[in-house]
Amino acid sequence: MNTSLNITMIGVPMDLGQQRRGVDMGPSAIRYAGVHERLETIGHTVEDLGNIVIEPAKEEPNTKLRNLSAVLKANTELANKVNEMVKEEHFPLVLGGDHSIAIGTLAGLSDHYSNLGVIWYDAHADMNTSDTSPSGNIHGMPLAISMGLGHDSLVNIRNYAPKVKPENIIIIGARSVDEGEKELIREKGIKVYSMHEIDRLGMTYIMQDAINYLKDRNVDGVHLSLDLDGIDPIYTPGVGTPVPGGITYRESHLAMEMLHESNLITSAEFVEVNPILDEKNQTAEVAVALMGSLFGEKLV
Structure with a gap:
C-alpha cells in the first residue's frame, strides 16, 4: 500500500441481507469512532461520499431470497460508485452494513482487474x-454470488460474471461453515485458514502464507472484506452472528500490519457492525483501530 493514498469512503446502511435490525447503523458508528480523522492523521487524503440510500423492503413471494430487489438495487448502486472510485485511482473503503454489500463492492472492482484476489476475514464462508x-439471508451468499453462483440478477450486476476466480479467494478465521459451503469449498479448491490452522500455526505464518499464495497467482489487486464477526466476540460484541473462539484483537492487528507491509491491498470493506448489540461502540472502535493498522499506523 502506498505511503499516502486518496481514500474514498462510502457507507452502505444495509440490514436487509439478514434478519437482525441495527446493522444499518454500522456506517454511522464507524464514523462516530473517528475513522476519517484516524486515516487523515496517518497521512492519507479522505473523501466521504456519505451513504447509499437503502429502499424499504417489500414482500417477494416468488423467491427464496429475503429482500432480493432492495438488496439488488443497493448493490448495483454501490458497484457503480466503486467502479467510479477505481477509475479515478482512489482507494475504495466501504463501510457496512451487512455482508451482502460485498456483492456490490466486488462487482464495482473486478471490472478493473483481470486477476483480482480476495481476502475474506470472517467466521463464515x-x-x-x-x-x-438454511435462512434465505443474502449476507450468507456474497462469495458464492461473486464466483457466479446464485440468483441471476445478483450474479450479473454490471452485466458480467464471475467477478472473482475461486483460486484467488482466501478465507481467514472460518469456524462456522454450513455443509453446502463445505462441499463448494472442496469442489472449487478454495484456500481456507480455519481457527484450527490459526491456533496451530500462528497468525504470522498464516498471513505470510496467504500473501505468498496470492503473489504466486500473480494477482493484480487484492480486496480485503473484513467481517467484524471474524474476531472473537469478547472484543467485538456488536455483531449479528457472533461465533465464540475467534481471532484475537492483537492477532487481527498483526494481520492488518502484515497486509499493509505486503503492499497488496487495493480496496477494503468493514462490515457487520451492529451498534444495537454493541457495548459503548466497542465494535466500531475495533474496526477503526484495525483500519489504522491496515493503512500504516505505527505504534512507535
Missing part, C-alpha cells in the same frame, strides 16, 4: 446459494 442456504 458466505458461500451459500438459494439451494443451500
Whole structure:
C-alpha cells in the first residue's frame, strides 16, 4: 500500500441481507469512532461520499431470497460508485452494513482487474446459494454470488460474471461453515485458514502464507472484506452472528500490519457492525483501530 493514498469512503446502511435490525447503523458508528480523522492523521487524503440510500423492503413471494430487489438495487448502486472510485485511482473503503454489500463492492472492482484476489476475514464462508442456504439471508451468499453462483440478477450486476476466480479467494478465521459451503469449498479448491490452522500455526505464518499464495497467482489487486464477526466476540460484541473462539484483537492487528507491509491491498470493506448489540461502540472502535493498522499506523 502506498505511503499516502486518496481514500474514498462510502457507507452502505444495509440490514436487509439478514434478519437482525441495527446493522444499518454500522456506517454511522464507524464514523462516530473517528475513522476519517484516524486515516487523515496517518497521512492519507479522505473523501466521504456519505451513504447509499437503502429502499424499504417489500414482500417477494416468488423467491427464496429475503429482500432480493432492495438488496439488488443497493448493490448495483454501490458497484457503480466503486467502479467510479477505481477509475479515478482512489482507494475504495466501504463501510457496512451487512455482508451482502460485498456483492456490490466486488462487482464495482473486478471490472478493473483481470486477476483480482480476495481476502475474506470472517467466521463464515458466505458461500451459500438459494439451494443451500438454511435462512434465505443474502449476507450468507456474497462469495458464492461473486464466483457466479446464485440468483441471476445478483450474479450479473454490471452485466458480467464471475467477478472473482475461486483460486484467488482466501478465507481467514472460518469456524462456522454450513455443509453446502463445505462441499463448494472442496469442489472449487478454495484456500481456507480455519481457527484450527490459526491456533496451530500462528497468525504470522498464516498471513505470510496467504500473501505468498496470492503473489504466486500473480494477482493484480487484492480486496480485503473484513467481517467484524471474524474476531472473537469478547472484543467485538456488536455483531449479528457472533461465533465464540475467534481471532484475537492483537492477532487481527498483526494481520492488518502484515497486509499493509505486503503492499497488496487495493480496496477494503468493514462490515457487520451492529451498534444495537454493541457495548459503548466497542465494535466500531475495533474496526477503526484495525483500519489504522491496515493503512500504516505505527505504534512507535
